[in-house]
Amino acid sequence: MNEKKFVVVTGVSTGIGHAVAEALTARGFHVFGGVRSLADSERLQARFGAARFTPLLFDVTDARAVAEAARETERRLEGATLAGLVNNAGAAFPGPLLYQPLEEFRRQIEVNLIGQLAVTQAFAPLLGAGVEERRGAPGRIVNMSSVAGSLASPFLGAYAASKHALEGLSDALRRELLIFGVDVVVVEPGVIATPIWDKAEHADFGRYDSTVYGASARRLQKWAVEKGRLGPPPERVAAAALRALTDPRPPARIRVVPNYLLDWVLPRLLPARLVDRIVARRMGILPKREPNI
Numbered sequence: 001m002n003e004k005k006f007v008v009v010t011g012v013s014t015g016i017g018h019a020v021a022e023a024l025t026a027r028g029f030h031v032f033g034g035v036r037s038l039a040d041s042e043r044l045q046a047r048f049g050a051a052r053f054t055p056l057l058f059d060v061t062d063a064r065a066v067a068e069a070a071r072e073t074e075r076r077l078e079g080a081t082l083a084g085l086v087n088n089a090g091a092a093f094p095g096p097l098l099y100q101p102l103e104e105f106r107r108q109i110e111v112n113l114i115g116q117l118a119v120t121q122a123f124a125p126l127l128g129a130g131v132e133e134r135r136g137a138p139g140r141i142v143n144m145s146s147v148a149g150s151l152a153s154p155f156l157g158a159y160a161a162s163k164h165a166l167e168g169l170s171d172a173l174r175r176e177l178l179i180f181g182v183d184v185v186v187v188e189p190g191v192i193a194t195p196i197w198d199k200a201e202h203a204d205f206g207r208y209d210s211t212v213y214g215a216s217a218r219r220l221q222k223w224a225v226e227k228g229r230l231g232p233p234p235e236r237v238a239a240a241a242l243r244a245l246t247d248p249r250p251p252a253r254i255r256v257v258p259n260y261l262l263d264w265v266l267p268r269l270l271p272a273r274l275v276d277r278i279v280a281r282r283m284g285i286l287p288k289r290e291p292n293i
Contacts, residue, residue: 003136006082007245008073008123010034010060011089012044015194016144019234020086020241025052027242032056032073034089034119060089060115070122081136082126084245087116088144090162092196094203094221096213097157105158112162116143117169129180138181142244143170144237147190147257151267154283155213155220174252185244190257190264191224191231216284223282232258 007024011017012033021031025048032054035041041055054076058065073082093100093108120141124130128138149167152160167186174184205217240254257264267275280286 007084008032009086013040016234017088019238023238081134082139086142108158193231
């Protein structure tokens with residue numbers, strides 16, 4: 001009889017994380033789901049059932065809460081090895097880099113990068129990356145990045161910086177964990193239709209109205225919300241995460257990009273300066289007088 005497999009997924013309240021939890025529980029996994037509120041904990045417990053889901057109440061930026069969540073998970077595993085850790089929790093704080101408050105930029109890095117490493121360090125021993133022997137094969141880590149980890153957009157510099165850094169961290173971590181047999185797979189979604197676009201629609205760009213970027217930032221906001229709501233469902237990303245956890249030989253990176261040619265291939269093939277101009281024209285931030293070349 002096969003032993004039940006356990007996976008920790010952060011940020012399962014809505015969107016991609018919720019879809020990942022849904023896909024995993026449907027495949028017979030038991031999910032330890034990270035949430036930040038008691039209400040979400042109770043709602044998801046009722047949704048998935050205690051036999052398939054255990055809520056973990058913590059914020060990835062709260063080191064003490066992360067450590068307690070890892071201890072609670074270890075108690076429930078009773079010596080078994082985690083099959084996987086899906087670092088999904090994240091946030092986006094948009095704004096032009098010249099004027100974005102530094103504390104907001106720091107918060108972006110804290111949530112999307114340092115928080116991911118903190119969770120990884122806390123749960124890695126349960127995946128088999130430690131001195132204590134556990135029952136079962138080593139698990140896998142799935143880091144939820146973004147196409148922004150390779151392609152940066154204006155007014156999303158903080159977010160792109162966090163995802164670029166997460167890509168580098170993941171590469172280094174994957175090589176360091178070879179000694180334990182723990183794999184690291186990066187999932188890179190493009191624009192996905194999740195509730196995040198409802199928040200984006202009400203993001204405060206008014207604080208930049210007095211700058212040269214005011215109108216352009218609002219243009220990006222309108223364009224992103226419209227495109228985001230037309231994107232593929234989060235179940236597409238959940239399928240990628242499931243593949244990362246179950247494929248015998250998963251690729252190091254799995255991309256979920258709706259229009260692969262236009263949104264991924266071409267921007268990487270074209271000269272960087274040309275892409276700069278295309279993006280700047282779309283956002284209305286080309287100089288009024290072109291420099292002589």
